[in-house]
Amino acid sequence: xxxxxxxxxxxxxxxxxxxxxxxxxxxxxxxxxxxxxxxxxxxxxxxxxxxxxxxxxxxxxxxxxxxxxxxxxxxxxxxxxxxxxxxxxxxxxxxxxxxxxxxxxxxxxxxxxxxxxxxxxxxxxxxxxxxxxxxxxxxxxxxxxxxxxxxxxxxxxxxxxxxxxxxxxxxxxxxxxxxxxxxxxxxxxxxxxxxxxxxxxxxxxxxxxxxxxxxxxxxxxxxxxxxxxxxxxxxxxxxxxxxxxxxxxxxxxxxxxxxxxxxxxxxxxxxxxxxxxxxxxxxxxxxxxxxxxxxxxxxxxxxxxxxxxxxxxxxxxxxxxxxxxxxxxxxxxxxxxxxxxxxxxxxxxxxxxxxxxxxxxxxxxxxxxxxxxxxxxxxxxxxxxxxxxxxxxxxxxxxxxxxxxxxxxxxxxxxxxxxxxxxxxxxxxxxxxxxxxxxxxxxxxxxxxxxxxxxxxxxxxxxxxxxxxxxxxxxxxxxxxxxxxxxxxxxxxxxxxxxxxxxxxxxxxxxxxxxxxxxxxxxxxxxxxxxxxxxxxxxxxxxxxxxxxxxxxxxxxxxxxxxxx
Numbered sequence: 001x002x003x004x005x006x007x008x009x010x011x012x013x014x015x016x017x018x019x020x021x022x023x024x025x026x027x028x029x030x031x032x033x034x035x036x037x038x039x040x041x042x043x044x045x046x047x048x049x050x051x052x053x054x055x056x057x058x059x060x061x062x063x064x065x066x067x068x069x070x071x072x073x074x075x076x077x078x079x080x081x082x083x084x085x086x087x088x089x090x091x092x093x094x095x096x097x098x099x100x101x102x103x104x105x106x107x108x109x110x111x112x113x114x115x116x117x118x119x120x121x122x123x124x125x126x127x128x129x130x131x132x133x134x135x136x137x138x139x140x141x142x143x144x145x146x147x148x149x150x151x152x153x154x155x156x157x158x159x160x161x162x163x164x165x166x167x168x169x170x171x172x173x174x175x176x177x178x179x180x181x182x183x184x185x186x187x188x189x190x191x192x193x194x195x196x197x198x199x200x201x202x203x204x205x206x207x208x209x210x211x212x213x214x215x216x217x218x219x220x221x222x223x224x225x226x227x228x229x230x231x232x233x234x235x236x237x238x239x240x241x242x243x244x245x246x247x248x249x250x251x252x253x254x255x256x257x258x259x260x261x262x263x264x265x266x267x268x269x270x271x272x273x274x275x276x277x278x279x280x281x282x283x284x285x286x287x288x289x290x291x292x293x294x295x296x297x298x299x300x301x302x303x304x305x306x307x308x309x310x311x312x313x314x315x316x317x318x319x320x321x322x323x324x325x326x327x328x329x330x331x332x333x334x335x336x337x338x339x340x341x342x343x344x345x346x347x348x349x350x351x352x353x354x355x356x357x358x359x360x361x362x363x364x365x366x367x368x369x370x371x372x373x374x375x376x377x378x379x380x381x382x383x384x385x386x387x388x389x390x391x392x393x394x395x396x397x398x399x400x401x402x403x404x405x406x407x408x409x410x411x412x413x414x415x416x417x418x419x420x421x422x423x424x425x426x427x428x429x430x431x432x433x434x435x436x437x438x439x440x441x442x443x444x445x446x447x448x449x450x451x452x453x454x455x456x457x458x459x460x461x462x463x464x465x466x467x468x469x470x471x472x473x474x475x476x477x478x479x480x481x482x483x484x485x486x487x488x489x490x491x492x493x494x495x496x497x498x499x500x501x502x503x504x505x506x507x508x509x510x511x512x513x514x515x516x517x518x519x520x521x522x523x524x525x526x527x528x529x530x531x532x533x534x535x536x537x538x539x540x541x542x543x544x545x546x547x548x549x550x551x552x553x554x555x556x557x558x559x560x561x562x563x564x565x
Contacts, residue, residue, distance in 0.1 A: 043078035044295035046162050048226065049288060050084045050281060052258030053119070055092025056104055056417075057284030058327055061307045064111055065314035065324045067288055070305075072321070080162040083111065084169060086258030087119025087230035090133065092284075092399065094334060094410055097417035100125040101133050103330050110326045113139040115158055117171035118146060119230040119258060123181040124418055127195065130185075142171035142228070144213040145198040145206050153195075156213035159222055163295060168217035168225045170252065172210050174232065174259055175199030175240050178473045179516035180448065182508060199473060203239030207248040214251040224293065225252040232260030233280075236442065242278050246270050254279065254291055254302050263287050263304055277302045308360070338410025343541045345549040349374040349402040354556040368395035368446035371558035374402065374415070375452035377549065378533075381540030383454040386424050386530055388504035389490060390432065390455045394439070394515055396448020397506060397533070407549075409538070416533045420506035424526040427519075429490075430497040432456075435509075435519035436485045438476040441466040443484065443564070449515030452562065456495075458488040459563045475516045487563075502526060506533050 049071060058064045071081050089108065090101035101122075108116070116139055123130050134141050134154075144156035157170040175197035178186055186195035198205030210227065217225050231242045238244060242257045243266075250271040261283040270276045281289035281304045291302040307313050314324065348354075350372050352363035367375060375398060383391025400414050413419075427435075436458055439451035443462035467481030488495040495501075503523075508514030511528065513521075530536070541549060 040076075040078040042074075044163050045079050046082065046165065046167070046293040046295075047074050047079040048082045048084065048167070048291040048293070049074075050086060050228075050256045050279075050290070051089075051285065051288065052086035052230075052256075052281050053088040053261050053283040054085070054104075055088055055121070055284055056090070056096040057093060058095065058104075058107060059312050059314070061282075061285035061312065062288055062305075063285060063312040063314040063319075064107060064327065065319045065321055066307070066312070066317075067285065068111060068321050068323045069314070069319050070288065082114045082160055082162055082167065084226075084228055084256070085113055085116045086228050086256055086281075087117050087173065088121045088258065089116070089119070091121040091124045091417070093417055094338060094413050095330060097413060097419055098334060098337065100129050102136065103334075105133050105136050107323065107326060107330070109136075109138045110323055114160060115139060115169045115171075115228065116141050117143055117228045117230055118154075118173050120174060120177035120180045123177065123185045126182070127185045142169065143173050144170055144209040145175070146173050146195070147198070148195050156209065157217045159217060159220060163293075165223045165293065166221050167293075168214075168220070168222035170210060170213040170217060170225065170227045171229075172206065172227060172245065173197055173230050174237060175206065176237055176474050179475050179513065181514075183473075183475070183513040184511075193473070199240075201239070201472060203244055203248065206240055207245060210245055211249045211251070214249065218251055224254075224299065226291070227252050227255045229255060229257045230259045231257055233257075233262060233264065234260050234445075236445075243268060246276055246278065250274065252276070253299055256280075256289060256291070263306065265303060279303065282306075334410070338413060339408055341406050341408050342412070342538055343407045343545075343547040343549065345402060345404055345407055346551060347373065347549065347554045348404045348556070349377060349549070349553065350556045351398055351401050365446070367398050368448055368450050369443060370564060371452060371560075371562040373553040373556050373558055374398060376454070376558045376561065377540075377553050378416070378537060379452050379454035381537045381544075382422055382504045382506075382533075384544060385536045385540050386422065386502075386504040386527070388424055388455070388502040390453060390501055390503045392435075392454075392503060392505035392510075393452050394448060394506070394509050394517075395446075395450040395452060396515060397508060398452075407541070412534050412537055412541075416537070418506075418508070418533075420508050420533045421529040422504060422531055422533055422536050423507045423510055423528050424502055424504045424530060425510055425520055425523040426500050426526060427503045427523040428497065429488075429495040429499050429501065431519050431523060432495060432501065432503065433483075433485065433488055433497060434476075434479065435517060436488065437479050437483055438468055438517055438519060439515075440484050441468040447515070449509060449517055451509075454561070456488065456490050457561045457563070459486050459565060460484050461486065461565045463565065470516065475513055476518045504530070 090104040255278040266278040281287040287304040351367035379391040509517035
């Protein structure tokens with residue numbers, strides 16, 4: 001979304017006033033009683049602030065410190081504020097990975113979040129860890145569709161009282177979580193699914209759950225009802241996109257959405273033909289959402305403030321508050337582990353197209369749809385360190401690039417922050433071909449399960465419509481028509497569908513059906529936990545490459561292992 005003049009003026013006023021206040025406070029200038037009274041012009045009004053898909057990016061965009069400063073400024077103006085999050089907060093960077101989410105929960109406690117819903121990546125550290133984190137949270141998690149054996153794990157909604165009004169929040173989490181997180185987290189020891197998200201093919205399970213929660217909240221006296229969704233807008237998420245839910249339900253006022261990292265502001269009609277606002281606020285705090293409820297006029301505005309500068313707002317404006325101190329404490333503990341240099345690189349290793357930019361002039365991420373030099377490096381590390389015939393890595397597991405120059409332990413962990421285990425399986429050529437087909441099914445769009453390789457090459461014709469089908473859990477089922485993937489070679493020889501090959505990769509897709517990948521089901525497991533992905537990459541760089549990444553990885557587009565037609 002383009003920042004409007006009104007929003008631009010408003011956010012600048014908030015931030016610059018905060019900076020001036022900070023400077024005046026530093027100089028000891030007192031605030032007069034009349035000034036304090038003037039600030040209370042919004043007494044009785046409510047401002048709901050919302051975040052989504054932070055992915056541990058606490059010092060990016062506005063940063064948590066900027067968000068805290070905005071909240072404090074709004075409260076000085078008289079607003080009663082409520083802070084909510086739409087999921088995917090605890091995973092995504094070193095801050096979360098090293099502590100398995102605990103650092104992020106501590107920061108969210110410090111921020112005094114009021115209501116939070118689980119996104120698909122809240123489960124990446126396993127069910128036991130996630131449920132443990134919810135016990136440490138000083139805020140409630142809600143979800144009307146996350147269940148164990150048919151019983152809801154959390155309350156479906158919560159009502160918050162603010163400025164004399166009852167505001168209900170209903171939570172809903174995408175059923176594709178079963179494939180996009182670690183599927184085994186939702187299973188018992190026998191591999192049977194015991195957790196779910198009402199993932200029937202029609203979508204009715206989710207629609208009915210949302211509707212019941214909304215109706216129950218209204219019956220309890222809610223003046224306003226907000227749906228907090230981690231659903232997104234991508235077509236492959238059908239029938240559980242935000243649009244699907246809005247079209248099949250009624251009775252709520254605003255839909256605050258996450259998951260697809262977009263900033264689209266949409267007005268669409270619900271089941272009864274009434275217009276409903278859907279608002280999303282991007283990722284890593286590059287935007288902060290707000291919904292203003294006037295004491296006299298009701299909901300008057302729902303939108304986002306954006307911060308597109310490379311420098312975090314808190315750093316640029318010199319904001320210091322309780323959250324900056326807490327972040328400093330967390331960073332200090334992390335730096336003790338990660339600051340050590342382990343190698344150097346003569347080249348930039350990328351996840352982005354080195355030339356193409358989007359409409360806003362930002363780099364376009366290609367790691368989930370095309371080969372890069374970083375994907376070559378990682379897949380080489382996996383194959384060479386394990387001694388397997390083939391090394392595979394899914395694009396969604398590669399999160400950031402590595403710049404030219406010094407490489408620290410922390411740099412490597414940021415590339416692959418999930419601390420996945422590298423495993424080795426014996427798979428038939430046909431299983432490998434099927435795995436590649438599923439990995440390519442999202443072309444030309446992004447897909448986290450797109451497969452990069454070492455010891456192998458293949459071609460993708462993205463002009464051929466995908467013929468991959470899925471089961472009720474949105475996991476890969478079979479290929480029913482013409483294939484997109486062709487000319488698969490292991491080394492210089494065409495792959496033999498009946499031959500068995502050793503395949504090394506992370507356990508997420510190979511063993512745990514991550515990204516919906518099931519092609520390796522039934523493959524013999526040679527090693528379930530060879531080592532962590534980060535350690536394998538570190539050992540490859542330090543021992544096999546002698547601590548220096550050279551010109552063999554100079555081409556940002558890779559070495560031609562994945563040819564796209």
